[in-house]
Amino acid sequence: MKSLTTLFFFLITSTATTKVYICKSNGATKYHLKTNCRGLSSCNYKTMEITLEKAKKEGKKLCAWED
Numbered sequence: 001m002k003s004l005t006t007l008f009f010f011l012i013t014s015t016a017t018t019k020v021y022i023c024k025s026n027g028a029t030k031y032h033l034k035t036n037c038r039g040l041s042s043c044n045y046k047t048m049e050i051t052l053e054k055a056k057k058e059g060k061k062l063c064a065w066e067d
């Protein structure tokens, strides 16, 4: 049971599978963990779901509003 929990924890924290949200506007440099984030609410464009890995590859940084 414990190993299952560990595996699940690994899966949800893996950068390859973690989904983050970005504002699809020009010059958006941040990614967000939640769609209801304060930083995203100011986005006037479409919100897009991408993997954390891709966000990092594009040079995006974690939004300052996230903990």
Ligand SMILES: [Zn+2]
Binding pocket: 031, 032, 033, 034, 037, 038, 039, 040, 063, 064, 065, 066
């Ligand atoms: Zn955010």
